[in-house]
Amino acid sequence: MAKDRGAHNEQACKQVDGEMTRFFELFGKRWTGLIVAVLTEQGAYFADLRRAIPGISERMLSDRLTELATAGLVVREVDAGPPLRVAYRLTDAGKALEPALKELSRWAEKNLPSGGEGCPEQFRG
C-alpha cells in the first residue's frame, strides 16, 4: 500500500458512485437477488417462489416482491383460477438484469467455493 500513497491522496475524497449505491440499496438486502434470479427463468406463482428459495418466509417474500414492484422490476398478476392465484413476472427492466446475473453466477462458480463460507486466499490450491 505504501507505494500507492500518492494516488491514495486523491482516493481519500472519493465517494462510491450513485448507480452502485442505487443497485445495492435494492439488492443489498437478503433474498431480493434470489427472487429476481428465479423470475429470470419464467414467471412464477407466490407458492413456487417460496419453494424455489429455501428458508424465505412468506412475510419476507411478500415484502421483497412489493419492493421489486415499487422499483419497477416485477409485476403482479391475478390469475382468476380457480384456484385464484397471484403470479409474478419480470418487467423489461427486470429482464435486462439477466446478463449481469449470469456473469455474477459464473464469477461465483469460480470464486466462491460451495460448502461453507469460502476459504481465505492463502489456503487455496
Add this chain to the structure above:
Amino acid sequence: MAKDRGAHNEQACKQVDGEMTRFFELFGKRWTGLIVAVLTEQGAYFADLRRAIPGISERMLSDRLTELATAGLVVREVDAGPPLRVAYRLTDAGKALEPALKELSRWAEKNLPSGGEGCPEQFRG
C-alpha cells in the same frame, strides 16, 4: 400467466441455483457490494472506505471487511506508518468481479432512476 401453465408445472419444483445463492449470501447484505465497488478503484485505508460510503458505521464496515476477507475477496495489510494504518485491497478473486459490477452499474443507470425508490413501469415516460 395462464398460458404458461404447462411450463409452470415443471417450474414448480425448481430451486434457485447454488451460485446465485452463494453470491447473494455474501452480497445480499447491506454495504458489502459498495465496499467491493470502492476497492475496485484501488486499495484504501479503513478511514477512506468509511468516508467513501456515506452512512456506514465503523462497526458495520469492520464486520463486512472481515466477511469479505473470510470469503477470500479482500486482504488486510498493516502499513507501519507512522501513523500506523490498516489498508484493504481486493484479491484476484475480488478483482474478477469488476466487469460484472460495471454491468450492474450500467443497468442501474438505465433502470433505477435516481432520486427516490424508483417508479412503477406504468408511470414511466
